[in-house]
Amino acid sequence: MISLTSPASYLLTALILFAAIFGRYVLFSWSFWWLFKVSMKTQFAHRAVQTRPRKPGQDRREIGWSLLTSFIFTGIAVAILAAHQAGYTQIYTDWQAYPLVWYPVSIALVLFIHETYYYWLHRWMHRPGVYKRVHQTHHDSITTSPWTSFSFHPIESTLQAIVIPALTFVIPLHFSAVGLILLIMTVSSAINHLNTEIYPRDFNRHWLGRWLIGATHHSLHHTQFRFNYGLYFTFWDKWMKTESPDFHRLFGEKTGKRMKNEE
Incomplete structure (x- = not known):
């Protein structure tokens, strides 16, 4: 670990962290995009949640916002x-x-607190006086893609970034646990914004799957706005009655036809 003792050490650390943060975003966004939109496009074509074409230049804009988000994440890191x-x-x-x-317990505790923080932050960001200033940038992507996962206005990026760092001051976390939590966050966000449902049939009613957010669940948030505010899990949406009434029907429609590797 680099010792932060001089301006040069701060700069070098910032460059390394930025490469890791933005590189992680590019790696997972590109991997999910290539796997499900290029390599296995035929097998997953019927699982596209929204069929509305993406806006011209949307990928470029999302990557630009994500670049800025990565700078903010780097500063906080x-x-x-x-x-x-x-x-x-x-x-x-x-x-x-x-x-x-304590290792798995600490990870689960942080994920629960993060989910709780984000759910209520997300609902606040949809208030009329807040939405246009803070959250509209993310919702510019009505039909999402993995590139959407870091596409936030700088205010939203900052609000999203502060919770896990703040928890490191009060919850003992192994250094690797912090990295694992950030990895879970990145993978989950890429899956949720993929606009292709990759989970198997009836997973929405599985003992585990019913609590996990996927592409169908989050895509409905981008089109309906009033439902599905969760980040990783569905429990707050279920408890607060904000889960879309169309979710189970749409999930069934998108996963009803078997893929070759499911037969």
């Missing part, structure tokens, strides 16, 4: 790294510092 080196965070590297069972 550098600040947290500096705070950690100063001894202010609860991030640890010694596996013996806490019982091993």
Whole structure:
């Protein structure tokens, strides 16, 4: 780990973190796009949730906003790294510092808090006086793609970025757990914005699948606006009665025809 002791070390750290953050976005967005839109396009064509064409230049605009988002994420990451080196965070590297069972518990706890924070933040961002200033940039993508996953206005990017870093000050997290949480966030966002339902038939009613958000669930948010505010999980939408009444029907329609590898 680089020691932040000089302007040069801060700059080098920022460059490394930016490469990791933006590179992670490009890697997973491109991978999901290529796999389901190019390599297996024929097998998954019937699973496209929205058939409305994307706007001209939409990919370019989304990547541009995502580039700016990555700069914001990088700035916050550098600040947290500096705070950690100063001894202010609860991030640890010694596996013996806490019982091993705490590792999965800490990840689950952070994901639950993040989900809760995001659900209520998301509903607030849909308030008329807030939406145009903060959230409309993301909703410019009515028909989404994996490139949409980081496409936010800078205010929204900042609001989204602060919660996990803030939790590192109060919840003990192994260094690798932080990385795993960020990986889950990136993969989940790419899947949710894919606009192609990749989960199997009846997964929306499976004991696990009924709690996970996928492309059908989140695509309905981009077209209906008033439903499906969750990030990773559906439980807040279920508890607050904000899950789209069209979700189960649409999921069934998109997954009703078997793919070759499901037969």
